[in-house]
Amino acid sequence: MGISLKWMSKVASFGGIGVASGIAGLQQARSSIPNPPEEPTYLDLAIWIVSFGDPLALLAAVVAAIGTGLSLYQVLAQSPYTSDQGESDRAHQNASFGTLDQRNTERSAHIIEAIKRDKHEQVLADLIAGKADQKLLQRYERALNLERFDGHELSKRQAGEIALVADVAEESGDPVGRRIAELIDAGAIVEAAKLKAEQAAKSLGYERRRTAREFKDAGYLALPFNPSEAVKYFMKAADLDPEDVWSRIEQSRILSLHGELDRSENLLQQASKVALQEYDQMGLANERGQLAMLQGQHGQAKQLFAVGLRLAEKRLEDRPSNDACQQDLAISYSKIATACLGLGDLDNAELLFRSCVEIDRSLFEKHSRIGELARPLSVGLMMIGDVQLQRAILLYQSKDESAAKKRQGKRENR
Structure with a gap:
């Protein structure tokens, strides 16, 4: 020894x-x-x-x-520090370092995901603004003419997402990828989503997070056209990647539209346990606020939207020139304003809608009055008008009640 x-x-x-x-x-x-x-x-x-x-x-x-x-x-006497104790200490140190390495790896993966998301948002914004190659712009224009499951037109963001999926699938060089692009170009979006999900299912034995991302992409493809099919893909993605926040959020949205509010809330609670990035936390707070609005809980909704607002402000501090962060801030103002309307707080509702309009107008003028940016600006202005109309109605009702009381008093005095 x-x-x-x-x-x-x-x-x-x-x-x-x-x-x-x-x-x-x-x-x-x-x-x-x-x-x-x-x-x-x-x-x-x-x-x-x-x-x-x-x-x-x-x-x-x-x-x-x-x-x-x-x-x-x-x-x-026997040594107080034996070789067995030494082996035990080394094993403990190795386990500690292993845990630290795993945490660093997970943190790096979250950072990479955040960078990819920011790049994707920028590419999407450029496409909507017309700053893309001709083929991608043509795909975008075709997608704009597609009709949602409820008969409404696709939003420009949804059309842009579809065009980008087709572009990436075609550039993959894979025969299945090219077939997915062909289906999207032909307007068979649900069939393209199904093929993408089938391809993802074949790679289940490989890297789980990548497979989960493929299922989530299939879900986003199918969502505007067949929400019931989309929710299956989002469920697969969430099962494969326990840290996938947005697949749970999308499931929650679909379920809430079908009146399944308890299941929707349960999914959001699951997502809250793994929401580590500010962007995810912001989206989750807004979604929980939206669910509270559906349940008529306007006070709770306002508190949740306020959490989303603080996160949006923090993100904008870190990225002051980022258009997407400015849009997120405008959306947060609009959501809190809507909650204030539900509470009858017209003054604060109007102030918040005006803050929202100020940002939307700035972005609209910054990007040479692009039509996509005109919509949120026009909606904000309409909401300000709606607040003023409600205030006028309340004032008229108050005066009418006062006049009615006076008339009633006169009749009683006769």
Whole structure:
């Protein structure tokens, strides 16, 4: 069994104390005994102790005995730090470092996802603004002519997402990818989503997060045209990636539209446990606020929207020139304003709608009055008008009630 440096230092320290104490005690004891015998016996030692002739010498002898005993114990006793303990400590250290490496890897993955999302948002904004190659713009224009499941037109964002999926699928060089692009170009979006999901199912044995992303893309493709089919793909994505916040949010939205509010709330609670990024937390707060609005809980909705607003403001502080962050802030203002309307707080509702309009007007003018940016601006202006109309109606009703009371009083006085 090897001797550690720590063990050696203890032996040396106690041994040194013991030897020094022994020598000092021996010399003191000898000098204190008058006419000491040449070869003292144990009887001589006992007589000297009992006589208590020199207390200091006796104390020195006791210290010497204790020091010598400790030294012998350190040399003969088992090492306090064994090789088994050393192995256990090394195993504990390796486990700690492994956990730290895993956390760093997960954090890096979240950062990479955030960067990819920001790049995707920028590409999408450029496409909507007409800043893309001709083929991608043609795909975008075709998608704009598609009709949703409810008979309404696609939003420009939805059309842009569809065009980007087709573009990426075609550039993959994979025969299945090219077939997906062909189906999208032909307007068979649900069939393209199904093929994409089938392709993702074949790769279940590979990297789970990538497969989950494929299922989520299939869900977004099918969502405007067949929400029931889309929710299946989002469920697959969430099962494969426990940290996927948005697949749960999309499931929650679909379920809430079908009146399944309890299941919707449960999904949002699950998502809240894994929402680590500010963007995810912001979207989750807004979605929970929207669910509260559906339940008529306007006060709770306002509080949740306020959380989303704080996160939107923080994101804009970090990215002051980012158009998407400014749009997120405008949306947050609009959501809180809507909650204020439900609470009858018309003054704050109008102030918040005006803050929203200010941002939308700035973006509209910044991008040369692009039509896509005109819609939120026009909606904001309409909401301000709606608030003023409600205020006028309340004022008229108040005056009418006052006039009615006066007429009633006059009749009673007659």
